[in-house]
Amino acid sequence: MTFTKSQRNAIVFLIVIFSLVVSYHFLEKVIHPVEPYDFSKFEEEFFAKKDSIEKMIQNDSTRYEDWENTADKEKLNSKESSSALTKPININTASLDELTRLPRIGPAIGQRIIEYRTENGPFTKKEDIQKVRGIGPITFEGFKDLITIN
Numbered sequence: 001m002t003f004t005k006s007q008r009n010a011i012v013f014l015i016v017i018f019s020l021v022v023s024y025h026f027l028e029k030v031i032h033p034v035e036p037y038d039f040s041k042f043e044e045e046f047f048a049k050k051d052s053i054e055k056m057i058q059n060d061s062t063r064y065e066d067w068e069n070t071a072d073k074e075k076l077n078s079k080e081s082s083s084a085l086t087k088p089i090n091i092n093t094a095s096l097d098e099l100t101r102l103p104r105i106g107p108a109i110g111q112r113i114i115e116y117r118t119e120n121g122p123f124t125k126k127e128d129i130q131k132v133r134g135i136g137p138i139t140f141e142g143f144k145d146l147i148t149i150n
Contacts, residue, residue: 088148091129092122102143109134123149 003011089098091113099110109132116132123129126147130140 088146090150091126091147092117092149102146104139104142105135125149 089102091099094113096107096110096114099105099113100107105113112132112134113129117123120131126144126149127140129135129147130137
């Protein structure tokens with residue numbers, strides 16, 4: 001296989017360029033050696049922060065348990081107060097105060113119930129309360145046994 005003069009010149013040119021690039025990279029590493037980075041300072045800071053966070057978690061775990069117990073007590077109290085409603089609330093005549101005793105009914109939704117029955121007349125069945133904005137099937141299921149329309 002024979003090469004033309006221009007092909008030989010191109011091959012020689014590529015070999016020279018390749019040699020120069022390899023030499024440059026070799027000399028670069030010899031002249032400016034890459035020193036390994038010392039991560040010990042970073043590791044010390046990291047583990048110090050990690051240890052302080054673990055201590056905070058251990059200290060706060062008792063607070064969290066106390067909070068959890070308080071939340072459980074509040075849930076129990078709210079269930080007791082809702083079960084303390086021995087007489088169902090008549091949603092056609094109930095005051096705002098009475099309506100807010102229902103689970104998940106606050107002053108805003110209680111006011112909407114009153115406005116709805118004022119504008120549309122009394123509820124004809126319990127399920128009609130779901131027409132009030134903010135009361136869906138899940139909310140209704142939570143208090144359907146605590147209300148009446150009689």
